[in-house]
Amino acid sequence: MVKKYSHVFWDWNGTLLNDLEWSFNVLNRMLTRRGMKPLQDISNYHKVFGFPIKEYYRKVGFDFEKEPYEEVAQEYVDLYYKDKTGGCLLSDGAKKLLELLEKNGIKQVVLSASKHSNLVAQIDEFHICHFFQDILGIKDIYGSSKIDIGCDYITRENVNQGILIGDTIHDYEVAKAMGVDCILIARGHQSKERLLECGVPVFDSLMEMLESEIIEGIVENPSS
Numbered sequence: 001m002v003k004k005y006s007h008v009f010w011d012w013n014g015t016l017l018n019d020l021e022w023s024f025n026v027l028n029r030m031l032t033r034r035g036m037k038p039l040q041d042i043s044n045y046h047k048v049f050g051f052p053i054k055e056y057y058r059k060v061g062f063d064f065e066k067e068p069y070e071e072v073a074q075e076y077v078d079l080y081y082k083d084k085t086g087g088c089l090l091s092d093g094a095k096k097l098l099e100l101l102e103k104n105g106i107k108q109v110v111l112s113a114s115k116h117s118n119l120v121a122q123i124d125e126f127h128i129c130h131f132f133q134d135i136l137g138i139k140d141i142y143g144s145s146k147i148d149i150g151c152d153y154i155t156r157e158n159v160n161q162g163i164l165i166g167d168t169i170h171d172y173e174v175a176k177a178m179g180v181d182c183i184l185i186a187r188g189h190q191s192k193e194r195l196l197e198c199g200v201p202v203f204d205s206l207m208e209m210l211e212s213e214i215i216e217g218i219v220e221n222p223s224s
Contacts, residue, residue: 007159011166012112014188016094022086026079036061046191051170077141085125093206098131104219107133113146150178172198
């Protein structure tokens, strides 16, 4: 990767925000409430998580003939956002990368399948909104694809040199649809094995990415 970029698109959950264990715990609380078997560990979670979220819920056992998906989604949101961040922290290296990209004049955009208002409130808890030119979320809480809002932004802002950094196969699909490059981080909601199938660079963490040679293809002065 030798070209520099005008825009970096950030996924939020599982990429900048280290919320894997919190999401896992919230899901298991919901399963336990229904007398269903909770997922045994993170590796089991990694095997089933994906988009659209409704299909992921089906995989873990929710029956939408017995209860509406909309009610299940609302329950998850109520539990997940109970104290806005769930006690989660930013991923190691996140702040350093945000600062580095800012110093190099690269525009940063959060692109998430979370409801926009929830997303902004959560990011604001970490006092990092100023790093982002835009924060893009969806209109509802149902975790649908973010392809449309990403493609719309690319067209509207005339972005021709972008890269998306995320933690799921869906992030790769979004990047491909947007016509931008992609880097995946295997510290979030899907396993490294699944991410490697996408054929793009995969790092174990943002810190590993920050310390790798690939950062030279993103910024002019990686040591600044």
